[in-house]
Amino acid sequence: MTNRERTYTISELSREFDVTTRTIRFYEDEGLIEPARDGQKRIYQRRDRVRLMLILRGKRIGLSLQEIRELFELYDAANDDEPQLQEFIRILGRREVQLQEQMKDIKEAMREISQLRRQCESWLKARKERPEA
Template sequence: MASRTVLEREQTWTIAQIAEEFAITHRAVRHYEELGLISPERRGTIRVYHRRDRTRLALILRGKRLGFPLEEIRTIIDLYDAPRGRRSQLEYVLAQIDERRADLEARRRDLDEALAELDTFEARCRADLKA
């Protein structure tokens, strides 16, 4: 079992493998690198991605799906790398989660209202067609 753990730590990926795994373009991967959000090892002109890079990329993409701006994602990822248990760090992340949740809930209410309006408009249109 110990040898498997060592092998997992030694596993690396190319930019093509990382891009394919996360269904993003090579350009997007390089963009996150340029921003300093991931930092693959360089072997000449080849980028070599380690488990840490994959984890960070997964966090970046999850943050984007949830609507976080890249600077907030950077802060949260940096906290992920920091030693655990610092109260101020945890409070910061919780505050960001609360903000994001409130924003998403407001968007959901807006979407629900828009869908209800569409339903009403559709019903009127169908009624007019029957008349």
């Protein structure tokens, strides 16, 4: 009994990663994790815990659950790391493009807001100088 690897309950993981148990079950429904069972109860192994970490990390950088699932599927199948890494690079590239587009949109919005604010201040000033206008 040297490898009775540590297991976790859904509530332990939800506390550790600050997500609800609902969220963890949701990821399972989405096919991102498949914990073992003890009757009805879900038993999470180290592997599942790592997956949860990866799911949350992926979410943090803006990856969709499908993209994360695709990477997991590749990882499960592939015997070679290369295809997974190449796909990961592609997904990250896509994300970078999205962020760059958002960056552009945000900058434009900032310009408009700034310009509009100046316009309003200008009107306010004019009103004080000649109230009738």
